[in-house]
Amino acid sequence: MTAPEFGGEVSEYYQRYRRGYPPAVADVLTTSFALTGEDVVLDLGCGTGQLTRVLAPRVGAVLGMDPEPAMLAQARTATSAPNVSWLLGADTDIEALTPVVGPGRLAAVTVAQALHWMDHERLFPAARSLLRPGGGVAVVTNGEPLWLQDTGWSSALRELLSSFLGTPLHRTCGTDPVSQTRYADALAAAGYVVDSQVISYDAALTVEEIVGGVFSAMNPSQLPAADERPAFTERVREALSPFGPLREQVRVRVLTGTR
Numbered sequence: 001m002t003a004p005e006f007g008g009e010v011s012e013y014y015q016r017y018r019r020g021y022p023p024a025v026a027d028v029l030t031t032s033f034a035l036t037g038e039d040v041v042l043d044l045g046c047g048t049g050q051l052t053r054v055l056a057p058r059v060g061a062v063l064g065m066d067p068e069p070a071m072l073a074q075a076r077t078a079t080s081a082p083n084v085s086w087l088l089g090a091d092t093d094i095e096a097l098t099p100v101v102g103p104g105r106l107a108a109v110t111v112a113q114a115l116h117w118m119d120h121e122r123l124f125p126a127a128r129s130l131l132r133p134g135g136g137v138a139v140v141t142n143g144e145p146l147w148l149q150d151t152g153w154s155s156a157l158r159e160l161l162s163s164f165l166g167t168p169l170h171r172t173c174g175t176d177p178v179s180q181t182r183y184a185d186a187l188a189a190a191g192y193v194v195d196s197q198v199i200s201y202d203a204a205l206t207v208e209e210i211v212g213g214v215f216s217a218m219n220p221s222q223l224p225a226a227d228e229r230p231a232f233t234e235r236v237r238e239a240l241s242p243f244g245p246l247r248e249q250v251r252v253r254v255l256t257g258t259r
C-alpha cells in the first residue's frame with residue numbers, strides 16, 4: 001500500500017512548512033504512558049517525522065512507520081536522532097511487527113494527524129497486543145487546517161481556495177469534535193482508559209508559510225504548475241492583506257487510551 005496523496009513535491013512542502021510539535025506534547029505522552037529510556041514507541045503515519053523527532057529523546061527507540069516512501073525519505077533527511085528507524089508500512093501492517101518487537105513490547109503507538117487515513121476501529125484493538133501494561137495509543141492533532149479557522153484571514157483563504165479548487169472546503173482531518181468523540185468512543189470500546197488534553201499556543205504566520213502549508217495539504221495533482229506558484233502566492237497575499245499581521249492559535253489535541 002502507498003499513500004500517493006503525500007508523494008512527490010507534497011512531501012517536500014510537508015517537511016518544510018508543517019509545524020512540529022511543542023515539547024509539552026512529549027511531556028503529556030511521557031506522563032500518560034510513563035515513558036522511560038528503555039521504551040520503544042511506534043509513530044504510525046509518521047510522515048516527515050514531526051512527532052517522531054520530539055519523541056526520540058524521551059525513549060530508547062522510535063519506529064517511524066508510513067506507507068509513503070517520499071514522506072519517509074524526507075523524514076530520514078530531516079532527522080538526526082540515532083535511535084529512530086523508518087519502516088514502510090500502513091496501519092494494516094502493524095500485526096506484522098509482533099514477531100519483530102515482541103508482544104507487549106511497545107510503550108505507545110502514536111498516530112499524529114493521520115488517523116483519518118486509517119481504519120481506527122480495527123487499529124485500536126490490534127495495537128493492544130503490542131503494548132506493554134501502562135502503555136497506550138495516542139491520537140494527536142496539530143491545530144485546525146489553515147483554511148478552517150475562526151479568523152478573518154482564514155475565511156478569506158477558504159474562499160480563495162474553494163474558488164481555485166472548484167469545490168467547497170470542509171475536510172477537518174480529524175480535528176473536529178465529532179471525530180474526536182468517535183475516536184474516544186472507539187478507544188473505550190477497545191478497552192483503553194481514555195483521557196484528553198489540549199496544548200494551546202499562539203504563533204505568527206507569513207504568507208509563504210500559509211501557501212506552503214496549503215500546498216502540503218494538496219494532492220500532487222492539485223498543485224499549481226511550478227511557474228504559476230509565485231502568482232498563486234501573490235493572490236493569497238492580496239486576499240489576506242486586509243487582516244494585518246497573521247497569527248494562529250494552535251490547539252494541539254492529545255487523546256490518549258491507556259492499556
Ligand SMILES: C[S@@+](CC[C@H](N)C(=O)[O-])C[C@H]1O[C@@H](n2cnc3c(N)ncnc32)[C@H](O)[C@@H]1O
Nearest residue numbers: 003045046047050068071090091112113114117
Ligand atoms: C498529514 S500526514 C501526518 C504526518 C505526521 N504524523 C504529522 O503529525 O505531521 C499523514 C500521514 O499519514 C500517512 N498515511 C496515509 N494512510 C496511512 C495508513 N493507512 N497507515 C499509516 N499511515 C498512513 C501518509 O502517508 C502521511 O504521511
